[in-house]
Amino acid sequence: MNLKHVFACIAVSAVCHTLPVQAQTNVLVYGRLVVGVVNYSAYSDGRGSVTKESSFSSRFGFKGSEALGDDLNALFVLEGGFNPDTGSGGVISREASIGLGSPYGKIRFGFMLTPLDDLHGIVGPGYLSNASNDNLNGFWANGYNNSFTGASADGSSPCIQTSATQGNANTFAFDNRYGNSARYDSPNMHGFSFATHLALGEPAQNLNCHSTAWSSKLQFNSGQLVAALAYNLHHNVRDINLDDSIVLFALGFNLTSQINLSTYLQHIKYDNIGSHPLQQNGIGVRGRFFQHSHTFELAWYRGGEGKGDQTPVFSGIFTGAGTQSDLMIVGYRYDLSKRSQLWSQYAILRNGSHAGYELGGAAAVSASARLGQHPQAIAFGIKHDF
Template identity: 25%
Template sequence: MVKIRYIAAACAMVAAGAAHAQSSVTLFGLIDTGIVYQNNARVTPGSATSPGASSWSMQSGNIFTSRWGLRGTEDLGGGLSAVFWLENGFNVDNGTLKNGGDLFGRQAWVGLHSNQYGTVTLGRQYDFMVDFVAPMSATGSGFGGNLASHVFDNDNLNNDMRLNNSIKFSSVSYDGIKVGAMYAFSGEAGNFSNNGAYSLGASYAYGPFKLGAAYLQINRTAQPDLANATGAVSTGDGDELTTGGSQQIFGAGAQYSFGASTIGAVWTHSVTYNITGVFQDGSTSTGALAGESMKFDNFELNGRYFVRPDFSLGASYTYTTGQFSGASKGFTSASPHWNQIMAQADYFLSPRTDIYIEGVYQKVSGGNGNGAFDASIFTLDPAAGDEQVAVAIGMKHRF
């Protein structure tokens, strides 16, 4: 009887070990912070008439937003797995939460993955501009990260915006081709389309070449008293890139790799109708722009070269044209355009830890005196004028 008991216990341990081997939960994260210098920063943030001065500060997330999270998978058999992802963003400098204090404000989703077809997930997720176009860019998931973002992150390549209440399908690769589609519910009774959204995308990889294209549509009313704050795009946690009416974003990119080095090109277009505000200085301020529409076209060239396996040099140039129609609401219409240059040197102390220096120069013209069109680099203090330089020296560590 004793022997049988021992054998049963051993079998139970083996079974538990086998079950554990078929599922996993991983703690992951990244910490990025450094010292930032910028010239011509507004002495009074939020005031378009403020004088400018040089500024030194410690900034979290100069290249990649600091984050930690949990991801996991469970093998269900037959090539099917349950998957989940919970990801939190935080500020290293003072320990506060990002995304308006949301616990898992970066991502929160659960779903099923099929080895044959792809993955279906439900929750708070990125759209396909982030998945398929951003990897071709220097910003977002690219080597230049946050500081290299296109003005106001108007095309979401820097993934400042997520879609709540979304269901998303991403296919496996079929001869190098991947496709995806998603829909985000408004959640509002009696008004199915008020702050709902959908996104489509595709990518193709052949040897060292990669191509990607995507489309994002956000449907919402321009009437403030009817705004749906808890719909597809949150209005209470700083996730919205613009305020106002409906928004469209689409674009395409290409990349060529040689070894670990890359060169890339990206074009994106975005428009917000009945606009009232843009993402600037780390938040979406209303009243800065009030007009019939605001349109952007971004043209970017980028490249990164590994001088040695542990040392890389990178650069990007982005030309952005804008068209603001504001006369109907008492604002002066304008056709601003931005020239932005980014340069970076990155040295890897180990596969998980590196130190970097990155500089950005931005020049704006054609703003017709509207302070919203002063130079503005990522979430740093906007310039008191049409020109600004920012330089960051920092460190990143992954775990």
């Protein structure tokens, strides 16, 4: 056998040895780029209108599975968010999880979204959260942030809270990513599915906290109708002996192949030591109309009046008479292809006389300047999935 034949045999042997691995392992590289220009209206304090370019939940990730035999699969996800308008972002800022999947469901460990967030896809106003207010105070789960990955957000609480980083962050959010957590998702059983997610707070700074966060949902999906009920409980998260909770119900229905209607109801409660608990109800309705490459969206969301006593650190929910607020959204999307879209959105907030909610992404103004105001935003941009 000459040298040429030896090299050929080595090459064939190497390929044959790698084929089983390739057959068992599947890794997907995926992502989303969403960039838009937003104009925010002026406020009564003299601040003029603001126009800015923004990224809207752009992300990049890897997810994969490996067949282990007997219908068992190893699973992983690594996902980071980034801002194509500025070039900033985190490598693994959105999810880092590993787990196992089988016909009996899947269990994952690490840092990931909770089952409550799954309801956002049923009735939330899409991915344009920075130009609307679905992820901010009062309208959807009172905010959007990460749990058990940083230190106390306000610097005064003895417990490690729901902030992604130490400093000023929303420690009252329920629509979270949980760190130090385990999540189980059941298989689909005649349209029904169940998910539960438990997170454990880091005990290093204060062993008396024993902070835990728990999120669960029950969902039914027939294809035409989807209904889901979710519950989150935060125990010793803001402080020792405090239990905060949310109950959220979402319902979506395909009236025809071109019309989808959806709604949600939520109830939020925050414990107060020695005071009445702070509570708030929320409601929302959304309609979408699909026509070939066109999608039209009309939505209304209400953050109700806050009841009870305000928490020692401002919760983001305004309390008392006149603290309700309404968010109205009109949206339009045009599909350039299966992966690319042009989109536009108009949003207006109508604050009650003693409510000061603000559209996400707008420049901060004083609370007194926001009370009773009706801020507006007009946005347009482009999205590409890969």
